[in-house]
Amino acid sequence: GCSSGGGSTETVTPGTAPGFQPFEFQDGSELVGFDIDLTTAVFEEMDGYELAEWETFEFGSLIQALTSDRIDFIAAAMTITGDRDETIDFSDPYYSAxxxxxxxxxxxxxxxxxxxxxxxxxxxxxxxxxxxxxxxxxxxxxxxxxxxxxxxxxxxxxxxxxxxxxxxxxxxxxxxxxxxxxxxxxxxxxxxxxxxQYGFGMRTDDDDDLTSAVNDGLQTVRDDGTYEDLTAEWFGS
Ligand code: GLN
Incomplete structure (x- = not known):
């Protein structure tokens, strides 16, 4: 994303791979799902960051899209694996499957x-x-x-x-x-x-503390009940 000076806002472009209901899918022309709502909720808790429009890719192209700066953030039911962890940074786990x-x-x-x-x-x-x-x-x-x-x-x-x-x-x-x-x-x-365990993906070379801000936001939405509301909405449990 755009780097920022003190007090300004950094814009983060999120990317996902639709066709993976209930995590991310097209509802008519609208991109919806648990990952979309959770990302929105987490960023609402993060000072100094704002989300741009979602970019969509095939799942197999997402990491390349991230490392080539086309997106800044992956929310795609992506499992935290040792292989991927060598290339990208993961948030704390947010879902288990x-x-x-x-x-x-x-x-x-x-x-x-x-x-x-x-x-x-x-x-x-x-x-x-x-x-x-x-x-x-x-x-x-x-x-x-x-x-x-x-x-x-x-x-x-x-x-x-x-x-x-x-x-x-x-x-x-x-x-x-x-x-x-x-x-x-x-x-x-x-x-x-x-x-x-699914995690949100970010670039390893981001020196702007995006990952720790995301983890803090994730903790906040877990603590305030938003996470539970979203799982009830998208998984009925
Ligand atoms: N969780 C699986 C993985 O990370 C599948 C993710 C997906 O297809 N969106 O490979």
């Missing part, structure tokens, strides 16, 4: 563990931890041929291919798998527990 494996709800294929995906065409979204599970837990040990895996720019495209029968299963963050299961002819076959 597992992975789920979703299939068509016609009963044609009912896997109950990862190994059951062996020999099946499967998909995930490019650059996600779901893709990492397929790579590390199935392809790397020979349980799945590389050619059986399709990497999609967006999970919406993967679900369409699942419905069409082009693939038989998708590995996806559980809250989002649940949403697809509520809206499309797909269902959750089983949960793969990862205990992932």
């Amino acid at each position: 597992n992975q789920s494996v979703i299939v068509r709800s016609d009963g044609s294929f009912s896997p109950s563990e990862l190994g059951d995906l062996s020999g099946r065409p499967v998909g995930a979204q490019s650059g996600t931890t779901g893709e990492g599970i397929i790579q590390d837990e199935l392809i790397a040990n020979g349980e799945l041929e590389e050619s059986n895996y399709t990497s999609y720019d967006n999970y919406v495209l993967a679900v369409e291919d699942l419905e069409n029968g082009n693939i038989d299963a998708i590995v996806i963050d559980e809250p989002v798998g649940d949403t697809f299961a509520n809206q499309r002819p797909v269902e959750v076959a089983f949960i793969y527990e990862t205990g992932e």
Whole structure:
């Protein structure tokens, strides 16, 4: 973002990857979701910073968009991983999730563990931890041929291919798998527990204390009940 002198306001351009309901998705022309509302609430608590308009990218392009200064902040249900942590700075964790494996709800294929995906065409979204599970837990040990895996720019495209029968299963963050299961002819076959923690992403070279300001804002919205209100609104719990 623009650097600031004493007393002025720094503008922060947030970036996300829609198509990941309930975290970020298009409602008509409007970008909505838990991440959008939480980011807005956190920045309202931060003196000296203001949010610019949201920029949208495919999930797999977000880190590059951040490091090349096209955006200053990632809010995209992004899991804090050791690999990513080498490139970007994460806020404190703000949400915890597992992975789920979703299939068509016609009963044609009912896997109950990862190994059951062996020999099946499967998909995930490019650059996600779901893709990492397929790579590390199935392809790397020979349980799945590389050619059986399709990497999609967006999970919406993967679900369409699942419905069409082009693939038989998708590995996806559980809250989002649940949403697809509520809206499309797909269902959750089983949960793969990862205990992932989502964090907001920022550049490591920002010397302006953005990360600590975000963490303070996050703590404030947790303490004042805003966080709880938002989880009730977007997850019904
Ligand atoms: N939490 C997963 C990850 O960080 C998926 C995020 C997403 O697809 N938006 O890789």
